[in-house]
Amino acid sequence: MNKLIKSIAMGIAGVAMTATAALAADYPERPIGVAVSYGAGGATDFQARIVTMVAGNEDILGQPMYIVNKPGAGGRVGWNWFATEADADGYTLSAYNIPHFVAQSIKGGVQYSKDSFEPIANWGADPAVVVVGKDSKFNTIQELVDFAKANPGKATLSGAGLFVGHHIAALQIEKATEAKFAYIPTKGGGAAAMKAVIAGDVVGGINNLSDAFRAREAGNVKILAVADLQRNEEFLPDVPTLMEAGYDVDNASVNFRGLMVKKGTPQEVIDKLAAKVPEMFANARVVKRMKAGGSPMKIMSRAEVQAMWEKRQETLTELLAGL
Amino acid sequence: MEFLSYFGGVFEPISFLLLLGGTIGGLILGATPGLSPTMAVALLIPFTFHLQPAQGLILLGAAYTSTVAGGAVSAILLKIPGAPANIATSLDGNAMAKKGEGARALHLSFLASGVGGVIGVLLLIFLTPVLAQWALAFSYSHLFWMAILGVTVIGSLDSKSFVKGLLSGCIGLWLSMIGFDDNLGAQRFIFTDALAGGIHIIPALIGLFAIPQVMEMFAKGRANAAIEALEVPKQSFMDSLRELTRNIRALSIGTVFGSIIGIIPGVGGQIAGLVAYDQARKFSPEKEKFGTGHPEGIIAAESANNAMVGPSLVPLLTLSIPGSPTAAVLLGGLIIHGIFPGSDLFDNHPQVAWTFINSMLIGQILMVIFGIYTATWAARIARAPVPIMAAAVMVLALFGSYSVQQSMGDVYIMLSLGVGMFFLEKFGFSAAPLVLGLILGPIAESNFTTGSLIAQAQDGPLLYFMTGPLNMFLIFLVIASVAYSFWSNMVLGKKSVPAEAQS
Numbered sequence: 001m002n003k004l005i006k007s008i009a010m011g012i013a014g015v016a017m018t019a020t021a022a023l024a025a026d027y028p029e030r031p032i033g034v035a036v037s038y039g040a041g042g043a044t045d046f047q048a049r050i051v052t053m054v055a056g057n058e059d060i061l062g063q064p065m066y067i068v069n070k071p072g073a074g075g076r077v078g079w080n081w082f083a084t085e086a087d088a089d090g091y092t093l094s095a096y097n098i099p100h101f102v103a104q105s106i107k108g109g110v111q112y113s114k115d116s117f118e119p120i121a122n123w124g125a126d127p128a129v130v131v132v133g134k135d136s137k138f139n140t141i142q143e144l145v146d147f148a149k150a151n152p153g154k155a156t157l158s159g160a161g162l163f164v165g166h167h168i169a170a171l172q173i174e175k176a177t178e179a180k181f182a183y184i185p186t187k188g189g190g191a192a193a194m195k196a197v198i199a200g201d202v203v204g205g206i207n208n209l210s211d212a213f214r215a216r217e218a219g220n221v222k223i224l225a226v227a228d229l230q231r232n233e234e235f236l237p238d239v240p241t242l243m244e245a246g247y248d249v250d251n252a253s254v255n256f257r258g259l260m261v262k263k264g265t266p267q268e269v270i271d272k273l274a275a276k277v278p279e280m281f282a283n284a285r286v287v288k289r290m291k292a293g294g295s296p297m298k299i300m301s302r303a304e305v306q307a308m309w310e311k312r313q314e315t316l317t318e319l320l321a322g323l
Numbered sequence: 324m325e326f327l328s329y330f331g332g333v334f335e336p337i338s339f340l341l342l343l344g345g346t347i348g349g350l351i352l353g354a355t356p357g358l359s360p361t362m363a364v365a366l367l368i369p370f371t372f373h374l375q376p377a378q379g380l381i382l383l384g385a386a387y388t389s390t391v392a393g394g395a396v397s398a399i400l401l402k403i404p405g406a407p408a409n410i411a412t413s414l415d416g417n418a419m420a421k422k423g424e425g426a427r428a429l430h431l432s433f434l435a436s437g438v439g440g441v442i443g444v445l446l447l448i449f450l451t452p453v454l455a456q457w458a459l460a461f462s463y464s465h466l467f468w469m470a471i472l473g474v475t476v477i478g479s480l481d482s483k484s485f486v487k488g489l490l491s492g493c494i495g496l497w498l499s500m501i502g503f504d505d506n507l508g509a510q511r512f513i514f515t516d517a518l519a520g521g522i523h524i525i526p527a528l529i530g531l532f533a534i535p536q537v538m539e540m541f542a543k544g545r546a547n548a549a550i551e552a553l554e555v556p557k558q559s560f561m562d563s564l565r566e567l568t569r570n571i572r573a574l575s576i577g578t579v580f581g582s583i584i585g586i587i588p589g590v591g592g593q594i595a596g597l598v599a600y601d602q603a604r605k606f607s608p609e610k611e612k613f614g615t616g617h618p619e620g621i622i623a624a625e626s627a628n629n630a631m632v633g634p635s636l637v638p639l640l641t642l643s644i645p646g647s648p649t650a651a652v653l654l655g656g657l658i659i660h661g662i663f664p665g666s667d668l669f670d671n672h673p674q675v676a677w678t679f680i681n682s683m684l685i686g687q688i689l690m691v692i693f694g695i696y697t698a699t700w701a702a703r704i705a706r707a708p709v710p711i712m713a714a715a716v717m718v719l720a721l722f723g724s725y726s727v728q729q730s731m732g733d734v735y736i737m738l739s740l741g742v743g744m745f746f747l748e749k750f751g752f753s754a755a756p757l758v759l760g761l762i763l764g765p766i767a768e769s770n771f772t773t774g775s776l777i778a779q780a781q782d783g784p785l786l787y788f789m790t791g792p793l794n795m796f797l798i799f800l801v802i803a804s805v806a807y808s809f810w811s812n813m814v815l816g817k818k819s820v821p822a823e824a825q826s
Contacts, residue, residue: 040652042655046659049655053369053372068728070730077519080516081516081730182776182777187770199462201462218663218665
């Protein structure tokens with residue numbers, strides 16, 4: 001009996017090993033899943049659906065990608081699942097959000113860190129912007145900062161949660177201006193944070209550039225500043241960066257989105273994905289749809305993303321050290 | 324009356340086929356446990372890539388309206404609410420189906436859905452600008468009091484005893500705390516990874532409602548007597564229509580409460596049915612019949628949850644703020660075509676906006692026709708022998724809870740909650756108040772924490788939560804609701820003792 005079990009086990013192990021070897025050469029042989037740590041309809045989900053829509057083209061991967069939503073706890077649920085339960089075989093990818101998962105791993109309580117994952121490529125960069133309601137008395141970022149300095153803790157700023165890009169931007173602004181704001185994390189993501197600004201529940205808010213652009217087009221908000229290194233020439237050429245306004249805030253809060261695999265995925269698979277995925281992002285149909293949706297794109301190669309992750313790890317460790 | 328000139332768009336061949344397909348497909352998806360309206364709409368978005376914007380939205384709008392109504396099918400026939408919106412429907416609907424009157428329950432539910440739904444969409448058409456301001460008026464303190472108002476309903480909902488109802492609600496509130504807290508990221512009661520994301524409402528619904536029932540069926544499945552099938556009498560459409568007109572009170576309560584609650588962002592659909600059900604009972608002269616297959620219960624619940632569909636889109640279409648998860652998915656569907664909701668939508672793409680809204684109007688009517696047409700056929704499920712029924716419900720429960728997030732963790736949660744509920748039911752507790760606690764807990768909590776943070780920056784929590792006309796009004800409603808429950812508990816409690824003694 002024992003012998004039988006042993007030989008079955010050996011047989012299974014053997015099959016599994018051949019499968020791994022075959023996998024790298026013929027990858028991909030079946031559709032590829034992409035886990036998104038946010039709910040259906042959110043910005044990450046909706047962009048992931050667009051940028052993966054041409055994966056099935058013969059000249060890209062020849063196999064379609066499908067989205068699996070694993071939302072919860074600001075993304076922690078999805079990335080915990082990916083780091084602990086997903087197979088490292090290249091058939092389960094995940095979308096990443098920087099600085100979210102790096103900041104969360106620095107604060108602890110999760111089962112992943114930067115080293116649990118291998119980046120493939122970056123598709124988008126959505127900077128954080130400072131918004132106020134359309135009837136707000138503030139017209140420039142200086143006026144808002146002056147108000148906060150005169151009234152410490154009274155200037156409420158809504159944002160999508162703790163340790164997400166919006167929160168990082170708020171922390172950086174506080175540090176650079178030496179004014180005391182009251183950051184209000186809202187449940188329900190950027191949309192809820194934006195509602196708080198439009199309804200006048202808060203003095204101002206930090207939000208995604210893409211959503212703020214749409215809210216401004218609809219005539220609901222004013223955008224005071226962008227937390228990035230350069231102005232956004234495509235959507236908001238008239239809005240200054242915080243740097244231009246004289247506050248030392250860099251692009252650490254910019255929400256980078258891209259695809260990654262789990263550590264331990266065969267190198268051949270990573271190489272193939274790293275070569276093909278940026279092509280997929282650059283596909284004309286993808287670019288057209290992303291532009292129509294007001295989603296700023298920034299395609300970065302695997303090497304560039306690795307360097308960016310390193311840099312974020314450093315900046316965020318320093319910024320969050322005092323919290 | 325601008326919308327009238329865009330009716331032609333709905334009846335173009337391709338658009339109408341999409342509308343038809345979306346409605347029928349939506350009914351089927353809605354009737355499948357575990358497939359909520361949000362998920363059905365999300366699944367359809369990739370199909371709209373290849374369609375014109377207006378056509379894509381017709382498909383999504385039709386699917387949204389009909390999945391909400393389709394959820395009633397499994398709620399009535401299997402006692403598995405397809406989505407939170409259908410919880411209240413299952414209370415009386417399933418009781419009626421168990422008497423072999425499944426077709427009657429389905430007829431009433433589709434007719435009530437249709438009436439509520441059409442009125443909801445008409446509100447969306449005529450009152451959008453007014454309603455948009457109303458949606459913005461609700462801030463954190465108001466949403467908190469709204470949730471508390473919901474909590475006051477818990478004690479009287481589907482329980483034999485007021486205290487046991489409250490206790491079930493408390494268990495629900497506690498279950499809702501499990502997981503990472505969204506505002507501060509603290510971990511609460513997470514013993515296993517499956518619980519890290521908290522308890523998802525859909526697997527919880529399936530577990531709490533379906534599993535005790537399956538266990539009950541297996542328990543008596545051994546006895547041959549139980550295998551005999553129910554007779555399913557034919558139900559004529561005209562009779563159902565007459566029955567609906569006899570219950571105008573329940574229908575109007577459902578429609579009014581559904582539309583009002585639907586507008587409020589973040590609360591909407593999940594509790595509209597339950598609140599309307601509770602109000603319909605409070606105003607009914609035949610309170611004691613609720614829960615035993617009373618038509619008023621079905622009509623109030625279903626008219627409310629479809630009346631909420633139209634108004635729930637107001638914040639999305641006017642302010643680009645999605646008021647519900649489903650609206651958030653619809654927003655994605657719009658943006659993908661380069662259309663931004665808000666003034667841009669009505670000014671620059673009126674044909675898209677109005678065709679979409681009109682298609683929901685026509686969709687409601689198509690939904691009633693198909694729902695009624697298939698009701699007699701669907702109600703024959705009740706004739707299935709108990710052991711087969713139990714096995715089928717079990718399969719659907721497993722499939723439904725897995726499919727929500729492709730997670731076995733959800734399946735284990737569903738099974739544990741279900742087994743727990745089986746024993747709780749033995750002691751007279753019931754699932755509906757527990758689920759209401761599970762839904763309201765996070766709404767009350769997150770709005771309280773966020774509100775407190777804002778209050779600290781202003782004049783302090785006391786002033787923030789207790790002043791202002793809307794706060795005062797909601798607090799008044801809370802007090803009135805509690806007082807009413809106590810009063811009716813005292814008075815009716817005394818009355819019911821001699822009644823029991825006589826029997």
